[in-house]
Amino acid sequence: MTTLNFEFFYEWVLSNYKINLNAYKEKQLQRRIGTIMKQSGATTLEEYATILSVDETLKKQFLDYITINVTEFFRNKDLFDNFELMINTHLSTKFNSLKIWSAACSIGAEPYSLAMIVKKNNIKLQQKILATDIDLTILDRAKKGYFRENEIKNVSLVDKNTYFDFMDGYYTIQNDIKNKVQFKQHDLVQGRYEQNFHVIVCRNVTIYFKNDVKDEIYLKMADSLVTGGLLFTGATETIYQPEKYGFKKIASFIYEKVE
Structure with missing residues (x-):
């Protein structure tokens, strides 16, 4: 061999x-x-x-x-529901407007999920939701905003009818949601991180990295968040010592920057 x-x-x-x-x-x-x-x-x-x-x-x-593009709207729906609650109880009461980053966004299901949460809760954004990925091909698809049935299986029937148009076997996100998101290429390992986010959503990505690289990513994300900001991770990405990055755990897979 x-x-x-x-x-x-x-x-x-x-x-x-x-x-x-x-x-x-x-x-x-x-x-x-x-x-x-x-x-x-x-x-x-x-x-x-x-x-x-x-x-x-x-x-x-x-x-x-x-680069492993496996995603869907509101992945782990119960966790996303809790995250929406945390936005309302922990952030909306402290900040007049939010700056949000969806890291490693793949086909766009995650940032569009966030845009739907923003819309339904009347949350004011400082700027469009930043959605980044290393893969330019997948970003091109994300910008078009079309999805298969299995990719929106967690979206309620009411929200499907409200935020999507169905044509030729695909669900296309409507412009009022699409226009809340800006897509941009970014490398979590080598790229520069923007500052002053109130929310960073980075789910089901760090599990693929070595521990020292994962540590560096969490440190840079903590630095990118304002004090009181939230990091939302994937359902297999528990941070066991959040304090070493300047976080504290406030709910399952949700961490608040405290320093």
């Missing part, structure tokens, strides 16, 4: 796509790379790199696969 040259491939991806694969958990990532490499017909990573450099479709497939 041929040993794959991951050192070469990591350097090649960093040089060509500006993605630091060394930040990801090694075994899981290498298994995924091996799987998608074989699907291309390549038998070595050097050969796979050559294919990616000339085949735009396979390049997009690789970037989409490696």
